[in-house]
Amino acid sequence: MSRLLIAVFSILSHLPLAVLQAVGVALGWLVYLSSPRYAARMRENLAQSGLATDAVSQRRLLRQAVSATGMGALELVIAWGRSPTSIARLVKNCNNWHIVEEALAQNKGIIFITPHLGNYDIAGRYLSQRLIKRPQPIQLMAMYRPPKMAWLEPLMNAGRVREGGLTAPATAAGVRMVMKTLKARQTTIILPDQVPGQGDGVWAPFFGRPAYTMTLAPRLAQMDGVEVILFFGRRLGWGRGFEVEIARLSEPFTGDKTTDGAKLNQAVEQLIRQAPAQYLWSYNRYKTPAGVAPAETPNP
Template identity: 45%
Template sequence: MSFLFSLLSRLPLSILHNLGALLGWIVYLASPTYRRHLRENTAQAGPWAVAARAAAIAEAGKGLLELPYIWLRPQAQVIGQVMRVTGWELIEAAWREERGILLLTPHLGCFEITAQYYGSFRPITVLYRPPKLAWLQPLMEKGRGTHLKLAPADLGGVRSLMKALRRKEAVGMLPDQVPGRGEGIWAPFFGKPAYTMTLAARLAESDDVTVLLIHAERLAYGAGYHVVVQPLGAPLAETLEARVAQFNAALESLIETYPEQYLWSYNRYKAPAGALPPGADAGAGA
C-alpha cells in the first residue's frame, strides 16, 4: 500500500481530486455505515447540510486521495498549492504581540495542509492520533515540514502543547475529534449532545494565548487551496463548559459556510467506551 501511496503522490493534484470524487461515491455506495453516518449527520444539521450531501460525498473522496500529495511531495510543492490566504494578519498580530497561538482546525476542507502552511513560517506543534493502519504512520510522519512537530494524544503530547504555548509558539488540533473517556464533556453540536474535547478550552485559559480558527478551502478543479484564518468571533467564555460550547458554536458557523467540504461521515456523536451518557450525573456511575 505504501508503494501505491508513492505512485499516487506523483500525480497532479487535479487528477487526484477527480479520482477522489469518484472514490467518494464508491465508498458511499459500498459502505452502509458510512452512508448512515453521513445522512444522519447532515439531517441533524439542517436542510442546508442535506442539500450539500452530493458535493460532500465527492469532497470526502478528494480529501482521501490528496493525502499522498500532501504527505509525500516536497514541502515547497505542497505549500505552492496554497493559492490564496485570507486573515493572515490575525496571525501576524499575535506574532507582534509575542502571544502563543491556538489554531482550531475542524474536519473541513484540506485540514492537513493548514499546519504545514503555518509551519513553513514558524514552529507549530500539532496534536494527532496515530492511524489505525500501521503502514500509514511513517508516511504521515514523513509529510511534515521542518517546523511542524507531532504531539501524540496522550499526557506527554499535552505537555508538549503546553510547552509550545509557553514558548509563544503555535499549536493546532482538530476540536471536533471525539476524545477518549474522561477527556471531554457533552456539549451541543448542531442541536445534539456531542462528546467534545476539553483540551482546547483548557489551553485557551491563558491570558497570552490567541485562539483562531483556520481551514483550507479546497478549490474547484484541483486548482489548489484557499487558507482562511478567522477570529473566534466573541470574547472567550469564562467557564470551561461555556468555552467548550463556544468553540462548538464557532465550528458550526464555519461549517455552515462550507457545508460541502465538511467530513459529515465522521461519527461525531459517538461516545467513548465507558463514558456516561449526556446529562448523566457523574456520581451515579461511581
C-alpha cells in the first residue's frame, strides 16, 4: 500500500504549482466552513496574536490564512513527491545563505529551526539539496513527529530521504540520532512550535499567552560546536514559487529552561511577523498536554 501511495504522490507532484495551490485554496475553505471547532480555533489564535489591529484587517488576515493553510496542505504533494533538485527550482531566492556557510566554515553542527510557516517542507528540501551538493557535502537530518495517520509516515520519509536526506522520529532514539549527527558537524531541522509531551517542555509566552514549549532545541544548542539558525520558506505570488529566509538567533540560549522557552518563542514570533498569513493558525498551540499542570494564571 505504501508503495502505491508513494507512486500516486509522485504522479500528482508533477501537476503545476498553481493548480495544486488552487485546489488547496478550495480545500482550505471547505475545511474551515465545515468544521466550527477548526474555524473557531483559527479565529481565536489570530485574534490572540495581535497582528491585526482592527476588525477589517483581522478579517483580511483570516481570509488569507484560510487560503494559505489549504495551499500548504496541497504543496506537500510536491514536497514529498518530487526530487530535491526539482523542488529547488521552485525556490526563486534565498536570503542570507552566507550565515550557513560561516557556521560550516567554523566546523559547527547546525540546528535549523523553522516553525509551521510558509512551506517548511519545501524550504527544508531546498536546504538539504544545497547542503549535499556543496564541495564538502553536508547531510541534513529532519526530525519529525510520527503522524497519527500511520499511512502518512512512509510518504513523509520517502520525500525527505531523497538525494542524501535523513530523518529521525521525535523519540528518545531519534534524539540520540540527532545528537550523533550534530557531533559529526552535520545538520538537523527541528520544528519548535509543536506542543511537546509531558516532561519535554515548559510554559512560555507565545504572542502573549502561555504555550507549552519544547526544551529540546535549546538543550541541543548547549552542545559544543553547535549553532542555531532560523529559516522559513515564504510563499510568493500565485504559482510563482518560494523564497527562503535565513536568520541568526538574536540571542544565544542560556541553559535555563524557562528563559530559553521564552527566547525560542520570541524567535518564532519574529519569523511569523514577516509572513503572518502563512502561519498555521489552525494548530492547537495553546493546549495543555496530558499529565502537564496548566499554566499559572497571573494575578490581576
